[in-house]
Amino acid sequence: MKNRREALKTGVGWIATGIGFFFTPLFTAVRWASAEAKKVLLPKGTPLKSLINKNPANLDARHLEVTPLEDFGTMGLSDYKEDMARWHLEVMGEVKKPFQLSYPEMRALPTVEREVLLICPGFFANHGRWKGISMPDLLKRANVANDVTHVRFSGPAGPYEKVEQFPIKDVLSNKVFLAYSVN
Numbered sequence: 172m173k174n175r176r177e178a179l180k181t182g183v184g185w186i187a188t189g190i191g192f193f194f195t196p197l198f199t200a201v202r203w204a205s206a207e208a209k210k211v212l213l214p215k216g217t218p219l220k221s222l223i224n225k226n227p228a229n230l231d232a233r234h235l236e237v238t239p240l241e242d243f244g245t246m247g248l249s250d251y252k253e254d255m256a257r258w259h260l261e262v263m264g265e266v267k268k269p270f271q272l273s274y275p276e277m278r279a280l281p282t283v284e285r286e287v288l289l290i291c292p293g294f295f296a297n298h299g300r301w302k303g304i305s306m307p308d309l310l311k312r313a314n315v316a317n318d319v320t321h322v323r324f325s326g327p328a329g330p331y332e333k334v335e336q337f338p339i340k341d342v343l344s345n346k347v348f349l350a351y352s353v354n
Contacts, residue, residue, distance in 0.1 A: 244295025266313035303350035
């Protein structure tokens with residue numbers, strides 16, 4: 172039989188646990204709302220040049236006009252040309268069902284559309300309406316292994332080759348999507 176002190180400690184412990192279960196989601200929601208509230212709301216007509224030294228994660232671009240494609244800033248000396256009749260997306264690695272998609276097959280999948288502000292620090296800012304496909308849907312189709320921590324994206328081999336990786340939790344939370352067109 173517990174003495175009064177042990178019973179009191181147990182009771183306080185259970186109360187604290189209950190409060191924790193109640194307030195943790197509440198505080199998470201408050202932190203998220205606070206982070207969103209700290210974003211700078213950009214008014215309509217904000218010059219994109221004024222954003223080139225800003226972090227887009229700290230900006231709310233919902234009122235920005237979409238940048239016409241001909242005004243998009245780009246990096247590099249030339250555009251990459253690809254024969255889209257031969258191009259394919261390959262999903263492989265730590266997956267149980269690797270697969271490939273042709274460009275028409277990829278475009279036939281359900282579409283994700285988002286306005287995204289891209290900033291190349293010190294050079295340009297582009298605000299575009301991007302279309303693409305859901306990464307969670309692709310990863311579900313591939314049946315990703317349970318112990319995967321990151322998803323790696325590789326561009327074409329050669330002078331344009333680029334490799335980026337993102338934490339799986341970000342990819343599955345829809346922070347990342349695979350875009351195939353803009354504007």
